Amino acid sequence: MRETDRSGRPGLARPRPERGTPPAGVPVPRPRRALHPGAWWLWALALGTAATRTTNPLLLALLITVSGYVVAVRRPHTPWARSYGAFVKLAAAVLVLRLAFAIVLGSPIPGTHILFTLPEVPLPDWAQGIRLGGRVTAEGLAFALYDALRLAALLICVGAANALASPSRLLKSLPGALYELGVAVVVALTFAPHLIADVRRLRAARRLRGRPDKGVRGLVQVGLPVLEGALERSVSLAAAMDARGYGRTAEVPTAVRRTTAALTLGGLLGVCAGTYGLLTAAGGSYGLPVLLAGLASALAGLWLGGRRSVRTRYRPDPWDARAWLVSASGAAVAALLVLAGSLDPGSLDPGVVPLEPPTLPLWPAAAVLLGLLPAFVTPALEAARDPRKEPTT
Numbered sequence: 001m002r003e004t005d006r007s008g009r010p011g012l013a014r015p016r017p018e019r020g021t022p023p024a025g026v027p028v029p030r031p032r033r034a035l036h037p038g039a040w041w042l043w044a045l046a047l048g049t050a051a052t053r054t055t056n057p058l059l060l061a062l063l064i065t066v067s068g069y070v071v072a073v074r075r076p077h078t079p080w081a082r083s084y085g086a087f088v089k090l091a092a093a094v095l096v097l098r099l100a101f102a103i104v105l106g107s108p109i110p111g112t113h114i115l116f117t118l119p120e121v122p123l124p125d126w127a128q129g130i131r132l133g134g135r136v137t138a139e140g141l142a143f144a145l146y147d148a149l150r151l152a153a154l155l156i157c158v159g160a161a162n163a164l165a166s167p168s169r170l171l172k173s174l175p176g177a178l179y180e181l182g183v184a185v186v187v188a189l190t191f192a193p194h195l196i197a198d199v200r201r202l203r204a205a206r207r208l209r210g211r212p213d214k215g216v217r218g219l220v221q222v223g224l225p226v227l228e229g230a231l232e233r234s235v236s237l238a239a240a241m242d243a244r245g246y247g248r249t250a251e252v253p254t255a256v257r258r259t260t261a262a263l264t265l266g267g268l269l270g271v272c273a274g275t276y277g278l279l280t281a282a283g284g285s286y287g288l289p290v291l292l293a294g295l296a297s298a299l300a301g302l303w304l305g306g307r308r309s310v311r312t313r314y315r316p317d318p319w320d321a322r323a324w325l326v327s328a329s330g331a332a333v334a335a336l337l338v339l340a341g342s343l344d345p346g347s348l349d350p351g352v353v354p355l356e357p358p359t360l361p362l363w364p365a366a367a368v369l370l371g372l373l374p375a376f377v378t379p380a381l382e383a384a385r386d387p388r389k390e391p392t393t
Contacts, residue, residue, distance in 0.1 A: 046330030087159025111137025263301030270294020
C-alpha cells in the first residue's frame with residue numbers, strides 16, 4: 001500500500017499506532033506488582049489470632065469491620081475473590097446455629113433473667129447433664145453469642161485471606177520441599193472447573209437433543225463422557241509433566257534427610273503445642289516461646305528439604321517493603337491483643353453473670369485499627385491485577 005507525503009511524492013505507508021498506545025517518546029508507567037500472597041495470609045491469620053484472644057463483641061465487631069473494609073477496597077476482580085461472601089454466610093450460619101443450640105439444649109451459664117420457657121423433654125438417667133427445652137436466660141444467650149461471634153470473626157478473617165491472595169500464586173511461592181504438594185493442589189484446582197464445565201456442556205447438549213439429563217439414566221450418559229474427557233486430560237498432563245522433567249530429585253546425604261525429617265516433625269509438634277498454649281488460658285506463659293521454636297524448626301526443615309528439588313521459579317513474587325508492612329500490621333494487632341489480655345483480661349472477656357453491657361476498651365480498639373494499614377500501602381484494584389497477564393480482546 002502506497003500513500004503520498006506532504007510534498008505529494010508517493011511513499012510507503014507508515015504503520016499506525018494501535019488505539020490506546022501512548023505516543024513515541026512518552027514513558028510508559030510500569031505497573032506495580034501485586035502484593036505477595038503470603039503477606040495477605042500472615043495478616044489475616046494474625047487478625048484471626050487476635051479474635052481468639054477476646055470475647056468482647058465490640059472488639060470482635062471492630063475486627064470484622066477492619067477485615068471487611070480491607071477486602072472491599074483491595075479485593076481483585078477475579079473469580080476466586082468472590083469467596084469472601086461464602087465465608088460471611090458461613091459465619092452467619094455459625095451464629096444462628098450456636099444460638100439455636102443454646103436455646104434448645106440450654107446453657108451451662110446460670111442466669112436470673114428468664115426470657116421464655118420451652119417445654120422440657122424428659123431424658124433417661126444415662127443422659128444426665130443434657131436437657132431439651134426448659135428456661136432460656138439472657139445470660140446464657142449472651143454467653144453463646146460472645147462465643148459464636150469469636151468463631152465467626154475467625155472465619156471471616158480466613159475468608160479475607162482467600163479473597164485477597166491468589167491461590168495459584170500462593171502455591172507457586174511454596175518452598176521446594178512442598179513442591180509436589182503444590183503441584184497436586186494446582187492440578188486439582190485446574191481440573192475441578194473443567195469437570196464442572198464439561199457437565200454443564202453435556203447436559204445442555206442433551207437438553208437440546210430432547211434427551212433426559214436428570215435421573216440415573218441421564219447421570220450415567222453424562223458421566224461417562226465426562227470421565228473420558230478427564231482421563232484424556234490426565235494422560236496429556238502426565239505426558240507434559242514427564243517431558244518437563246517432573247519428579248527429578250537431587251542426591252542428598254542420608255544425614256541431611258534424617259535431619260530434615262526430625263526438624264520438620266519436631267517443628268510441627270512445636271507449632272501444635274504452642275498454638276494450643278496460646279488458645280488456652282493456662283498456657284499463656286509457654287505458648288508463644290514453643291510456637292516460635294516450632295516455627296523456626298519447621299522452617300529449617302523445609303529449607304533443608306528444598307535441596308532435593310531441582311527447579312527454578314519463573315518470575316517469582318518478591319517480598320518487598322509493602323509485604324513487610326502488611327505482615328507487621330497484622331502481627332502488631334495480635335501482639336497487642338495478647339498483651340492487653342495479660343494486663344487487663346476483664347476488658348477483653350466481659351462477664352455475663354451479672355449481665356452487664358460490654359464496654360469498648362480504648363487502646364485495644366486502637367490496636368485493632370492498625371489492621372487497616374494494608375488498605376493504604378497496597379496497590380489499588382486496577383494495579384492489583386497481575387501485570388504478567390496480557391489483556392484479551
